[in-house]
Amino acid sequence: MSKSKSSKAEKVATAKRDSLLGLLKSQGAQIYNDLDKGKFPQFSVPSRSVSNIVYDKKLRQYVLGNTASLRSSRNMSQLRSFTQLMWLAFFANRLVHEKKSSTLRDVYYSSQAFEVEFEDQPESDNIIVDLEAVLARPREDFHIFPEERSSVFGDLTIEYTVPGYEGKRTNLSDHPDGYLIGPSLSSAELVDTSAELVIAIEKGGLFTRFIEEKVDKKFKAIIVDTAGQAPRATRYLLKRLHEQMKLPVVILTDGDVYGEHIAMVIKSGSANAAHLRELTVPDAKWVGVWASDIEKYKLPTIPMTESDIKRIYDLQKDPRYQEGIWKTELEIFLKIKRKAELEAFSKYGLTNITDIYLPQKLELAKSL
Amino acid sequence: MSKEVFNQISPSEFFYRNRDLAGFSNPTRSLYTAVREFVENGLDACDQQGILPDIHLRIEAMDPEKPDPKPYILTVKDNGPGMDSKQIPLAFGTVLYGSKFGLKQARGMFGLGATMAILYGQITTNKPVTVSSSVDGKTMHEYTMMLDIQKNKPVIMKHKPTDTAKKGLNVSITLDGDYSKAGSKIRDYVYQTSLITPYATITFDDPKGEKFQYKRIVDTMPPAPTIIRPHPHGVDVETIRRMIADTHYQVPVLDNAMIEKVKKELGLSKKNLNFEGIMARAEKKWSSLSRPVRVIVAVMSFLNMDFDKIMKIRLEDIDLIHKRLSYYDFGDAKLVTLEMPKSNPYYKQLANTVQGDSLITFLTKRFQRIGQATAIKFSEFANLKAEKRIGSFTNEELVQLSDSLQKYEDFLTPDPSCLAPLGEEPLRKGMLQFFKPDFLEVYQRSASAYSGFPFVIEMGIAYGGNIPPGKMTVYRFANRIPLLYDEGSDVVLKVVNETDWNRYKVKNESPVVIVSHICSTRIPYKTVGKENVADREEIEKELRLALQYLSRKLATYMSKRGLAEIEKKRANLYLKYLPLIAQFSTELAGKNKEPDYKKVIKDLNNVQVEEQ
Structure with a gap:
């Protein structure tokens, strides 16, 4: 494998890695020097409290404001979490150096080898988010992945960069169950595709149906299973498909308030990840199932629960739900107080959704 | 037609039939009760004479191989004043012979328990009781005897005097017991008794060969309680009746001293006469005779008895209203009732005596907290004639008197001088020795009263030290007796449990011991078993105040x-985390040598000073 041939994917990956390692080193050096000078070291951690999360209209996503809090080793109540954060930086540094990956659960257990205790996994997860905020990098960059996995299928050729697979290529339509969107896929270079569209769908069952019905071929599409709320790696992949492969992204979810929000998170991120960029596809389009589709397609419905309704009221306060279909569909949901799942189309035959609904919606999407 | 036969039973027989009431229901409970009775008698005897008690308790199995329940020999030895040789058979061989009928704080009530234990031992093992006593520290009298249950009389089997060097009493009985079940209670009892009696040395040799010894911690004894008159709120009709009986029969006790007095006044000290002779002599000397002697003579006249005969009886009642006189005959062991014909020339003499004091004199002489003025005010309140002789009161009037004594609110609170709390210092020293705590505070409330009975609460609280963490331990005492059973419904526990310990910064599972001691002339027990104190409002309040005081100290x-x-x-924390931070930052920064973080730790002390 010649250097020039393998270069592009690896160059991108190496540059990203080097900048992260540089960041970690400079943080470490600062702490080291403080200690050496007999000073209590400290970190500046951007505040993730609700008051510091603001919506950036230009970026079309939530971002953190300017407030940052100082985590000092001098403060007894912060000493423990300071050490935890320090350990995590140290651990991330090793992962990146050694090109190993880890999971959230793994991190929780790894800490115990260094006498750094975490009460439970939520505590270690929280420190991981702190480190993301300090470095302004998603945890996937320092090789920490969630357990949740979603899948992708379609004509897309990728080239791996992970150790042992460097330069190896795969086409994502080779395996009929689709490919897991894991660390190696996330770090792979997207080489080539004949697809003209990305369809993100909320449910694994429908993802399989779409593959069976050859939606990828019929609509020249790459199909992505978000498995509910799309994981970060999935959102990152969607963004790359949109930006690097110039593919439009459409989203299909259940016809309820949670489905609508799954689409919104893919489009503009979540408040939880306000400290991160690079995870949104602002041009992505939610094509259904809309509240108005329930009536239009005479879908069988189930009544909303109290918490469904409460969720609608909550979202109505969100600045992103103040216009367009986001606003009107919420209002219709609130009016009919009923919801329909993607599977509801099966009432009219198993292929009804791919034969009738999907073409109509894709057509409609062009005008959105 | 069949005739129903009424039989009178002796006190011994009564107790024998009702032994459950006195705590002798089964071998486990009986062994425990017997231990208590003898140990408490020993302690009481020493207390009364101001002797620092040295009590030795020993329980041995007759046949160690036998399974429980089985016969045990229970021996309790004290270093008290001992008991007069002549008194021993009566004291240990009859039921209802006691020295504790006065009104003052004592552990046991009437000394009944010891005889009950002897009785129980005898009926379960048919073995005699052995009592040895020395009052002078020179001669020891040893009695071996059994009880004649029907006649309530001792049967002396052996009596031998020996030489000794020590004063004191030693009682040994054989009884059916179950040490495997009662053992832990008995050990608890000995432990807790030692805690509340820090001025005593208590030794216990248990049947398994273990020795438990609790040595004297303080050398000063709490001041002995004085015997005092009852408070008007604390008497009922029956008590008044007895008090009246006491007042007017100034000589109902036909003891040796009294008979000597009568003989002397009649000039018969060295000469004995028959009944007629005595009566004749009395008539001649009547005007010079003292009042008590006149009463005895009158009684002798009614009973038709000479000195020999009258010494073998005990007067029970002189009932003027029904003109009856009754006495208990030791010889025949039965109660005899006679009519008193009004025609008898001595009737009037007896009647006058029996009518006794005026109400005012009765009240001021026989009660505490009643002076002349109060007595007069009270008579008006009770609607009774102040000058009326107490012996002539009808039943209705007695009830009226008793009710009014209860209702009248202007009496001063009871005199606490009859109480003998342990005192703060001995309690503190005792708890210190027992628990070696990190924190200790004791408190004695001033005396209070409920229903005419004075009481004092003493309490101590200890934290940490040798106290194991876990459930808070509450040691309850009443009149220096540990209360071990029925803790669930006790007022002390109620007060402790109702306390919000979080307020006093005491968490669950904290190593805390509370010692509570209630002293009173009458402890209001909830049940016959005398193991739990009833929640009288006044007592509860005092307990609460004492506990609050101590809890506040503990909170501080x-x-x-x-x-x-x-x-x-x-x-x-710093010592733990700073080295870790140093380690991680070294690798992160790509250095080889760890930073010198020791400077930071050195600065820690300065930081603390700054922040304080």
């Missing part, structure tokens, strides 16, 4: 302790 201590612990924890 806990705050200080908390601060110290935080400081310590803080220093430990």
Whole structure:
């Protein structure tokens, strides 16, 4: 494998890695020097409290404001979490150096080898988010992945960069169950595709149906299973498909308030990840199932629960739900107080959704 | 037609039939009760004479191989004043012979328990009781005897005097018991008794060969209680009736001293006459005779008895209203009732005596807290004639008197001088020795009263030290007796449990011991078993106040302790985490040598000073 041939994917990956390692080193050096000078070291951690999360209209996503809090080793109540954060930086540094990956659960257990205790996994997860905020990098960059996995299928050729697979290529339509969107896929270079569209769908069952019905071929599409709320790696992949492969992204979810929000998170991120960029596809389009589709397609419905309704009221306060279909569909949901799942189309035959609904919606999407 | 036969039963027989009431229901409970009775008698005897008690308790199995329940030999030895040789057969061989009928705080009530234990031992093992006593520290009298249950009389089997060097009493009985079940209670009893009697040395040799010894911790005894007159709120009709009986039969006790007095006044000290002779002599000397002697003579006249005969009886009642006189005949062991014909020339003499004092004199002489003025005011309140002789009161009037004594609110509160609390210092020293705590506070409330009975609450609270963490331990005492059973419904536990311990910074599972001691002339027990104190409002209030005082002290201590612990924890935290931070930053920064973080730790002390 010649250097020039393998270069592009690896160059991108190496540059990203080097900048992260540089960041970690400079943080470490600062702490080291403080200690050496007999000073209590400290970190500046951007505040993730609700008051510091603001919506950036230009970026079309939530971002953190300017407030940052100082985590000092001098403060007894912060000493423990300071050490935890320090350990995590140290651990991330090793992962990146050694090109190993880890999971959230793994991190929780790894800490115990260094006498750094975490009460439970939520505590270690929280420190991981702190480190993301300090470095302004998603945890996937320092090789920490969630357990949740979603899948992708379609004509897309990728080239791996992970150790042992460097330069190896795969086409994502080779395996009929689709490919897991894991660390190696996330770090792979997207080489080539004949697809003209990305369809993100909320449910694994429908993802399989779409593959069976050859939606990828019929609509020249790459199909992505978000498995509910799309994981970060999935959102990152969607963004790359949109930006690097110039593919439009459409989203299909259940016809309820949670489905609508799954689409919104893919489009503009979540408040939880306000400290991160690079995870949104602002041009992505939610094509259904809309509240108005329930009536239009005479879908069988189930009544909303109290918490469904409460969720609608909550979202109505969100600045992103103040216009367009986001606003009107919420209002219709609130009016009919009923919801329909993607599977509801099966009432009219198993292929009804791919034969009738999907073409109509894709057509409609062009005008959105 | 069949005729129903009424039989009178002796006190011994009564107790024999009702032994459950006195705590002798089964071998487990009986062994425990017997231990208590003898140990408490020993302690009481020493207390009364101001002798620092040295009590030795020993329980041995007759046949160690036999399974429980089985016969045990229970021996309790004290270093008290001992008992007069002549008194021993009566004291240990009859039921209802006691020295504790006065009104003052004592552990046992009437000394009934010891005889009950002897009785129980005898009926379960048919073995005699052995009592040895020395009052002078030179001669020891040893009696071996059994009880004649029907006649309530001792049967002496052996009596031998020996030489000794020590005063004191030693009682040994054989009884059916179950040490495997009663053992832990008995050990608890000995332990807790030693805690509340820090001026005593108590030794216990148990049947398994173990020795438990609790040595004297303090050398001063709490002041002995004085016997006092009852408070008007604390008497009922029956008590009044007895008090009246006491007043007017100034000589109902036909003891040796009294008979000597009668003989002397009649000039018969060295000469004995028959009944007629005595009566004749009395008539001649009547005007010079003292009042008590006149009464005895009158009684002798009614009973038709000479000195020999009258010494073998005990007067029970002189009932003027029904003109009856009754006495208990020791010889025949039965109660005899006679009519008193009004025609008898001595009737009037007896009647006058029996009518006794005026109401005012009765009240001022026989009660505490009643002076002349109060007595007069009270008579008006009770609607009774102040000058009326107490012996002539009808039943209705007695009830009226008793009710009014209860209702009249202007009596002063009872005199607490009859109480003998342990005192703060001995309690403190005792708890210190027992628990070696990190924190200790004791408190004695001033005396209070419920229903005419004075009482004093003493309490102590200890934290940490040798106290194991876990459920808070509450040691309950009443008149220096540990209360071991039925703790669930006890007023002390109620007060402890109702306390919000979080307020006093005491967490669950804290190593806390509370010692509560209630002293009273009458402890209001909830049940016959005398193991739990009823929740009388006044007592509950005093307990609460005492506990609050102590808890506040504990809270102050806990705050200080908390601060110290935080400081310590803080220093430990830095020592734990800073090296880790140094280690991680070294690798992160790509250095080979760890930073010199020791400077930071050195600065820690300065930081603390700054922040304080």
